[in-house]
Amino acid sequence: MVKRLEYAIGVDLGGTNIVAGLVDSNGKVIFREKIPTMAHLGGKNILNRIGEAISLVLDKVTSLKKKIKGIGIGAPGLVDHIKGIVRESPNLPGWEEVYLKEWVEKKFRIPTYVANDANAYGVGEYVFGAGKGVDSMVCITLGTGMGGGLILNKKLFVGTFQSAGEVGHMVVEKDGLKCNCGNIGCIERYVGAQYIVERAIRLIKSGKKTIISKLVNDDLNKITPKIITDAAKRGDKVAIQVWKETGEYIGAALASIINLISPEIVVIGGGVSLAGRFLFTPIRKEVKKRLFKYLAQRVKIVPGKLLDDAGVLGSASLVWHHF
């Protein structure tokens, strides 16, 4: 069966940039446009910037216009997924109670779907990526923070207050370190990018032998998760240790998540996940150590597949996944 291709526009709204792209129903990004969000200019301007990004895409696709089935938007913060309202968004100051779906639909006369960005990413991995066809999955994105999305019984699950999937603020150390959110011992406080870097710096300062310092010309402020991975690939013990400790934290949180949800699969994406086996091996080991054998043998823990296009693909996937 040859299925006729459809198209969607995916819009990834970030604190720094807005990326909008044309995506086909096979999950191929045809092209994409990126413009700065200019969040500091405030609420109404952000709406206009989103409009501009969508226009940039539409201007290029005149011939395909009729085949565009919808616009999907992934937005940071608390989203009303049904009405398409952004309730509040910590990274976009002044953005409160924004009727995003309504505004975009009025402007472009194209059906529009809005979701929290981590949730949209989860839908993307489910529709196009590592979670295709599964029954229930937990999708986690590792970067500056740690976000997540739940697909339960083949549907995005947002919960009563539409905030489900906030994996980053699950407690792994009851009396642990204070998180930016105000809570204590959140997993994000141990595995967010900057805390991974802090872990490396701590080990370096303790005098452990490592090539990491050399890779950043002794400017420790330049250390990134990617640099740590580069060092690990060259067999650097400190770098490997950093990923091991990070993986153990993530594994502990995953054990909680799997015990609660019993998902078929856990998909882990986002920039930090590019550490690959240096991160996934300790995660899997820790989860196995902590779960009942029955579950440990069955739940799959896999890397995300969407990679660079995750934002646009996740947003576009909303058009094909009504919930």
Next chain:
Amino acid sequence: MVKRLEYAIGVDLGGTNIVAGLVDSNGKVIFREKIPTMAHLGGKNILNRIGEAISLVLDKVTSLKKKIKGIGIGAPGLVDHIKGIVRESPNLPGWEEVYLKEWVEKKFRIPTYVANDANAYGVGEYVFGAGKGVDSMVCITLGTGMGGGLILNKKLFVGTFQSAGEVGHMVVEKDGLKCNCGNIGCIERYVGAQYIVERAIRLIKSGKKTIISKLVNDDLNKITPKIITDAAKRGDKVAIQVWKETGEYIGAALASIINLISPEIVVIGGGVSLAGRFLFTPIRKEVKKRLFKYLAQRVKIVPGKLLDDAGVLGSASLVWHHF
């Protein structure tokens, strides 16, 4: 509208006793029968005991027999909820791959539904108790262990491996105390009945002034959660402290659960929950401290309503809640 009453038989299969009762569709337990499980006699015998318990009920209801809509059974352990098979059950040695639904239906010719007992309790609170009519809820039972059940989008959610709701083995202390399950830092290891008692004994032995020792005639082995609550009611500071610490642990775990699931309500039942306000006040305080304000203001945390009849009512409720 007067709705015609229907009836169900609820069977609560425990490691020590089997309780079977007749329940009407308003959630009233008409009567119940209790017989020892005699789990040590092994698998086939347990099936026969369940049969006997059901027969004891049926023998008394000849006039209502036609109005019995079904039999619901709550069983400890890992259950296949669709096929009604008990896969394994730590408290019932030798009980593996037991085709419980099939066996009961063949014997009594009455439609039978089987669920994990904590899940059945969750359904009971949803159908008859504190969770009536809600959208999504997390139900927790506190006793020897800590179990749970999830109602998501108005249905019992069991997950891909039918083990969802295992709240007791969520990790609250990554490098904490070893749990019986093999995992480290499980919440159950801090709030299971025996650990609450241990907390009291620790405080007593540290020389803190308390009436608890007097209440058990200085035999510390006789301390129970109920005794601690009795002391708290008389203003005993050690007893109040025990419940406060216990509540803080539960609150930390609830913050994780609420962040992940975004439920409308959390219902907490089971024997240990009878500590009432001594436990619920610190739980609510801890949760409020840890959650985003938006959620903290909205999620309700309430005591279960089923009390003594929880087991039978939960099991019977399965008959009216197909999932």
